[in-house]
Amino acid sequence: MTGGPDLTSGGPRSSVPSPGEAGGSAGERPPALVRHFGLVMAGGIAVTGVLVMLSAAVGTTRVSPADVVAALVGHPVSELHRQVVLELRLPRALVAVVAGGCLGLAGALSQAVTRNPLASPDLTGVAAGVVFCTVSWIASGPTLGATPDQLLLQPTVVIVGGVGGAGTGWVVYALSARRRGDPVALVLTGVVVALLLGTATAFVLMLSPTSATLSAYYWFVGSLNARAWAHWAVLWPWAAITVCAALVGSSRANVLQLGDDVATGLGVDPERTRLGLFLISAVMTAGALVVVGAIAFVGLIAPHVARGLVGHDLRRVQPLSFVIGAALLCGGDLAARSVAQRPLPTGVVTAVLGAGFFMFLLLRRPVPGPSA
Amino acid sequence: MTEKPTGGPSLAAEDVVVRYGPRTALGPVALEFEPSTTTAVVGPNGCGKSTLLRSLARLVTPSVGTVYLDGAAITNLPTRAVARSLAVLPQAPSTPDGVTVAELVEQGRYAHVGPLRMLRRRDYDAVERALEVTGVARFRHRTMDRLSGGERQRAWIAVTLAQEPQIMLLDEPTTFLDIRHQLEILELIRRLNHERGITIVVALHDVNHAARYADRLVALKGGAVVADGPPAALLTPQLIEAVFDVSATVLRDPRTGVPVCIPYLPAGRATSMPDDRPGAMA
Numbered sequence: 001m002t003g004g005p006d007l008t009s010g011g012p013r014s015s016v017p018s019p020g021e022a023g024g025s026a027g028e029r030p031p032a033l034v035r036h037f038g039l040v041m042a043g044g045i046a047v048t049g050v051l052v053m054l055s056a057a058v059g060t061t062r063v064s065p066a067d068v069v070a071a072l073v074g075h076p077v078s079e080l081h082r083q084v085v086l087e088l089r090l091p092r093a094l095v096a097v098v099a100g101g102c103l104g105l106a107g108a109l110s111q112a113v114t115r116n117p118l119a120s121p122d123l124t125g126v127a128a129g130v131v132f133c134t135v136s137w138i139a140s141g142p143t144l145g146a147t148p149d150q151l152l153l154q155p156t157v158v159i160v161g162g163v164g165g166a167g168t169g170w171v172v173y174a175l176s177a178r179r180r181g182d183p184v185a186l187v188l189t190g191v192v193v194a195l196l197l198g199t200a201t202a203f204v205l206m207l208s209p210t211s212a213t214l215s216a217y218y219w220f221v222g223s224l225n226a227r228a229w230a231h232w233a234v235l236w237p238w239a240a241i242t243v244c245a246a247l248v249g250s251s252r253a254n255v256l257q258l259g260d261d262v263a264t265g266l267g268v269d270p271e272r273t274r275l276g277l278f279l280i281s282a283v284m285t286a287g288a289l290v291v292v293g294a295i296a297f298v299g300l301i302a303p304h305v306a307r308g309l310v311g312h313d314l315r316r317v318q319p320l321s322f323v324i325g326a327a328l329l330c331g332g333d334l335a336a337r338s339v340a341q342r343p344l345p346t347g348v349v350t351a352v353l354g355a356g357f358f359m360f361l362l363l364r365r366p367v368p369g370p371s372a
Numbered sequence: 373m374t375e376k377p378t379g380g381p382s383l384a385a386e387d388v389v390v391r392y393g394p395r396t397a398l399g400p401v402a403l404e405f406e407p408s409t410t411t412a413v414v415g416p417n418g419c420g421k422s423t424l425l426r427s428l429a430r431l432v433t434p435s436v437g438t439v440y441l442d443g444a445a446i447t448n449l450p451t452r453a454v455a456r457s458l459a460v461l462p463q464a465p466s467t468p469d470g471v472t473v474a475e476l477v478e479q480g481r482y483a484h485v486g487p488l489r490m491l492r493r494r495d496y497d498a499v500e501r502a503l504e505v506t507g508v509a510r511f512r513h514r515t516m517d518r519l520s521g522g523e524r525q526r527a528w529i530a531v532t533l534a535q536e537p538q539i540m541l542l543d544e545p546t547t548f549l550d551i552r553h554q555l556e557i558l559e560l561i562r563r564l565n566h567e568r569g570i571t572i573v574v575a576l577h578d579v580n581h582a583a584r585y586a587d588r589l590v591a592l593k594g595g596a597v598v599a600d601g602p603p604a605a606l607l608t609p610q611l612i613e614a615v616f617d618v619s620a621t622v623l624r625d626p627r628t629g630v631p632v633c634i635p636y637l638p639a640g641r642a643t644s645m646p647d648d649r650p651g652a653m654a
Contacts, residue, residue: 267455
């Protein structure tokens with residue numbers, strides 16, 4: 001029943017004439033997808049599960065679905081299968097699921113608390129802040145007495161990235177404060193800050209030793225290649241903490257979606273709540289990006305699709321955004337591995353998808369007329 | 373008429389001054405609002421009506437002075453605790469797209485729900501009553517952007533009702549509505565006061581509505597209270613002229629007996645409007 005993605009939700013609603021008293025029949029019911037939210041979630045989880053199975057099956061060594069199941073339940077048909085499925089492909093697929101889910105959920109959360117449907121981590125500078133701080137951190141690896149790759153596998157890197165992401169996001173949000181009603185103002189500010197940070201990142205890389213530059217570069221491209229249980233170990237604790245925090249905060253975020261005055265009236269301290277939820281979203285983004293690299297646009301697409309399906313209540317949008325993000329990244333990785341002779345970085349697939357989606361959102365936005 | 377329930381917390385502004393930068397928007401103002409009364413705040417645009425309501429509702433913190441809710445400084449109380457007894461409907465709240473009426477009204481329970489923020493039986497009951505009383509129950513599954521202005525305003529009032537407050541602050545709830553919808557909103561407010569004893573403070577731009585529906589008028593001009601009292605005593609040509617800068621004839625409403633004012637631009641002012649016909653300057 002909802003209009004799907006919409007860029008105008010920041011401002012007051014224009015007066016739409018009622019469809020008529022007679023039209024509001026007593027038999028009105030919520031949209032089917034809202035009534036059967038459980039089924040929607042189950043469907044999303046099933047699709048994601050199938051994608052994980054396919055991920056485990058597809059590759060240079062083909063493993064039949066039955067053999068994948070056999071390996072998963074602990075009875076692999078051969079040692080090769082055990083290694084390929086359990087040591088290589090399963091961690092990779094799980095990392096894709098959880099990182100994609102985190103990016104989707106982080107996007108839903110930041111879009112809600114800024115009341116801006118474009119406020120995904122990629123467009124608000126949060127991702128750029130994570131990238132800058134992470135690159136700076138791993139580039140300084142030699143001085144810290146650890147190799148860049150070791151640093152990328154320590155939990156500290158998530159905190160460093162999270163602080164960078166949250167700080168940048170907060171600066172962007174504050175800079176665009178004067179044009180709060182216009183979703184594009186936040187994005188323009190975010191893009192400018194992201195450009196600056198991109199230059200700064202390049203500068204840091206230039207000053208770093210070559211070995212660090214290479215590691216940072218491979219990380220930066222955004223890929224799920226060679227993601228293993230060590231990456232999973234970095235990702236899951238942060239994901240678990242931030243996802244739980246986000247779900248607990250979803251009713252607060254719901255109230256915050258109504259604007260600061262209404263939120264205060266209903267008993268939510270808007271500034272503190274926004275800061276808290278923003279931090280959660282930034283750390284969630286950092287956790288995902290640190291492990292999979294600069295994967296773009298999942299945080300933009302997933303919440304839009306989720307809202308288009310089940311409306312704006314974050315108690316539904318958040319979990320569904322997680323599932324959609326998970327399916328997107330897992331599916332994107334699967335596509336990146338299967339479409340070309342040489343495996344593409346996953347980031348390329350999501351970037352192409354996301355750029356198209358973003359253009360679609362911009363083009364369907366009503367053009368404000370001079371008289372409006 | 374049935375006995376009106378009375379009681380509930382008191383609300384008072386003590387020497388409240390609100391400044392935006394160098395400009396004083398309000399005050400100093402000292403006002404007390406008795407439980408279970410309806411007070412209408414009137415005055416011209418920019419007189420400080422909204423600022424008064426916003427400071428009473430802790431949406432702005434006064435530069436000087438204190439707002440007391442039941443004797444405690446409102447800014448020292450946890451905002452969630454305040455929300456359990458005091459509800460506010462800001463002027464023209466914006467609604468996110470795609471939110472249905474029922475979902476919106478459920479947000480009104482935020483201050484009452486438990487630690488996991490799950491709505492319980494009595495929360496759903498309160499939501500249901502709010503939807504019924506405001507007459508938006510049959511639109512419950514409709515998204516806010518598909519409602520008319522009057523329906524949308526009633527849905528917002530339902531949000532504040534779901535809060536089950538003892539005090540309601542309403543900032544120009546009838547703005548942008550047609551006459552019928554204005555009266556419906558005002559009748560609803562009167563019922564809430566009469567049947568539930570809710571203390572109402574409402575900013576209105578129409579003095580006649582204020583006189584008809586309120587027990588007490590507070591007239592503001594330039595951020596200061598220029599008159600305060602029951603409408604029958606207060607609504608005089610002198611006051612209308614002092615507050616709104618118009619001359620007025622005050623009559624009695626033949627049906628209700630309350631004073632009604634008919635405003636006129638003062639002689640000499642009527643022609644001072646800029647005349648933009650071509651050649652008018654010649």
